Amino acid sequence: MGSMIIAGIRVEFTDENNVLTVIRNAGIDLPTLCYVSELSVYGACRLCTVKDEEGRYFASCTVKPRDGMNIQTNTPELRKYRRTLLELLLASHDRDCTVCNKNGDCHLQNLAERMGVRNIRFKSVQERHEVDTSSNCIVRTPSKCILCGDCVRMCDNIQAVDALDFAGKGVATLVTPAYNRRLADTDCVGCGQCRVVCPTGAISIKSTVDEVWNALADPKNKVVAQVAPAVRTAIGDRFGFPAGKNVMNRLVTVMHRLGFEEVYDTAFGADLTVTEESRELQQRLASGERLPLFTSCCPAWVRFCEKKHPDFIPNLSTCRSPMQMFGAVLRAWDRQKPDEQGRRLVSVAIMPCTAKKDEILRPESCTHGRQDVDFVLTTEELIGMIQSYGLTLNGADKDAADMPFGITSGAGLIFGASGGVTEAVLRNFIAGHNRQEIDALKRVGVREENGIREFTFHHEGRDIRAAVVSGLRNADMVLNAIREGGKSYDFVEFMACPGGCIMGGGQPISSTGSPFRARRDSLYETDINMQIKKTSENPLLDTLYATLLKGREHELLHRNMSGE
């Protein structure tokens, strides 16, 4: 508590962690290249340097606010320092912006523009380093790295994976996996959160855009796509829609124009997942075996569990993820009713997620030796395709998702936000169609915002103890607590990305504050307007279970570890 003077104006502060936050709250967007509020403070870029009443200079992100401070943020000297810092950084940066994956969307580029860097007085000293393409999810381009350490702290502080670190010292400092290994040889789970915080093009999405364009151009193919719930409330950001706006129907139209013959809604796959997962939970509750049941729809979480906590593998649900269930159903449908023109089905999934690129390659994601889903494109990659075609979502017509899988429930839709899977499963535990009861679920705690939330749900005379966890550091803590006996649950939902898939590693990054609430609220809003609330009310599911899935539920909807 207290007040200070910032650039001549008195501002109050309460519990802000550092002077930088007070300055920003006062409306001055001081440039930074190493500050991410959720991460620990690192203090490397020095761009946030300010001057106090005694003429002392300090990095404002590293100093606690004190009552009575008098801070200057824009003296001629400070302005010069900021520009020189950027000049220095750019002198050692591989700055071929025109061919960089981050061009136009790069924080470093943007700051250079904002600070008016028009000329670099220093000699170019950039070093070329090998690009690491070993991961199925992300690409590391170390010559674009400015050593801000954001990825290192994300992977450690928030994700508890610790795949990245600093190596070397002085001018030879590098950010790299320990022992200079390739990313594929580390514990990296592919969540892409490092890419979300990277201010440059040093960490990018492993793109399969060219492969998909080729598939679309080949007349021997019939290319279909499914679109995950989280994509529709994020993709509009890049086309000038307000943050969180659900643009699914426009997106379907535009994707048809790109050449996707049918565009389906992954929420249908989520409906299948909820159905299977609620059955599985009921069975495990009845038998008391392998409790708590852990969700398995987030592939980064599944990898994390396998790599860091293998003793919990039996607790993982055997359900495939919504994407994989849908992929298997599409493939089986195609085998049963082959295309009249004899074309080959190419199945593409549009996902908010980089880890899904790895999931489709796992042995259990294949049937008869063929991948169920051929390509995963992240939201960012789809934006690139739309833009390169010369299309836009603005003004596009509104098409509905294609049949025969076009009917989905609200339960399948809210999967995109952390807590959604749990809420959807619990809806199936409510007998009948009582809207009040379904509504009351929202208030048991499943929709809170913290990364670990626990609550109890009463069902048929017993308490179901559930937890909703997002962020892998949180997952790590919960698993340790369960192992040590401090906590016991019946059902735990785990999502690797803090906030769930709407904040996935393949989503567009906002330069103006977190889009989390806007995206989440938009999904819940759409759910309110959906006729079908529970997956068990989806008439299409009944038909599917009576036909295609009859006797094949296990084969098509559960993880088949043999890959046959």
Add this chain to the structure above:
Amino acid sequence: MEKSPETQKALTVLEKFTSDQCCGKCISCREGTRQMQQILSDSPSPFPSEEELALISELGALIDHTARCGLGKSIARQVVSVLEHQGGEERVIEEYLPGPYQELIFFDIDPHRCKGCSKCARNCPVDAISGVIKQPFVINHELCIKCGTCMMNCKFGAISIKD
């Protein structure tokens, strides 16, 4: 091109610093000292020109005011003062920045040089130095945040950077 003794001294200091002592964290220190070195070695004459010197001292001020620890600051000052022939003038460090310390280097007091005057201990912002007057003082490395204040204050040159 044969460099003048001052230039050569500055280059030697920078060479050791950029490859060995700098922890590589702050842009100003890491890239600033690298460019100082670059400017000096690229200079076509034994002495840096007016212009080159101006750029180096601009970098010196930048590092002095924005680098995190006393190590970077003291190197920058040393280079600028060698080049400006400003030896002998005592300068006092104006600030220190709290924060996690870096592990690669540490400050140490040479017991043979230390006269036990306690000036370092009185100036240490985190009270990491203790000792008895007229006997060698010692730095507690657990507490030390590597700000470099002690080194800047020691009149006997007893404190130096080790790695």
